[in-house]
Amino acid sequence: MRLPLLAAIMTAAGAIALGAATPAFAVGMPQLDASNPLLWWQLVWGAVIFVVLYVLLSRSALPKVAGVLATRAARIESDLDAARDAKREADEAGRTMHEERRRAAAEAQDLVAKTVAEARESAAATLRELNAKLDAEADAAEARLAAARDAALASLPGVAVSTATALVEKLTGRAPEPARIESAVSAHLPSKAA
Structure with a gap:
């Protein structure tokens, strides 16, 4: 009211x-x-x-x-934490694979030394069998390591694109073109073949 x-x-x-102002206003900028x-x-x-x-x-x-900005920042941080955890797991899998390979190689050498003392022919057959087993274990371990590494690297571009988009949007006040962000991120990330 x-x-x-x-x-x-x-x-x-x-x-x-x-209405009371009868004189003419000044010439120039009246405002x-x-x-x-x-x-x-x-x-x-x-x-x-x-x-x-x-x-x-x-x-x-x-x-x-x-509230929206705080939620977005929390989600980006959780995505980055997940990527760090995946990388940490991949590194641990790599260390485990190398330790297993060393342990398996040491076992094979002991077995070869015992077998050579017993008979040369059976030692050669046993050695071929153990080398094939070691290669299969190494290939399997390398495949697990490559899968863990690929999983960690696969999540990295998505996190990098969403983080870069959020930063550009926050700094400039407008949403960037997704294609430009993706190409910039892919240009600066290591390739999968490396």
Whole structure:
């Protein structure tokens, strides 16, 4: 009830002031002429509109935007943590594979030494059999390591693209082209063949 009444009073006061001002306004830029009675009402209304918009935005839209940004940052951080965990698991699988290969090689050498003492012919056959087994175990371990590494590297471009998109959007205020982000990320990530 007060706001329409106040608006009506200010409008009437502006009209009265405009009607009372008979001299011609200054030549040049009238919006900067301090003797113009409309200038002061424009400043008052500008301040009122600014305060109203500020209050409305600070209580409704800005908290929602802040919540979305916080959720996005948390998701990016969890994706990066998942990628780090996958890399850590791949590194552990690689160490395990090397230890198993060394252990298997040591067992094979002991077995070969015992077998050579018993008979040369049976030692050669046993050695061929053990080498084939070691190669199969090594191939299987390398396949597991490659699968773990590929899984870790497969999640890395997606995380890098979403992180770069979020950073560019936050810095520039507008969404970047997905193709440009993807090409920039793929240019800076190591290739799968490496």
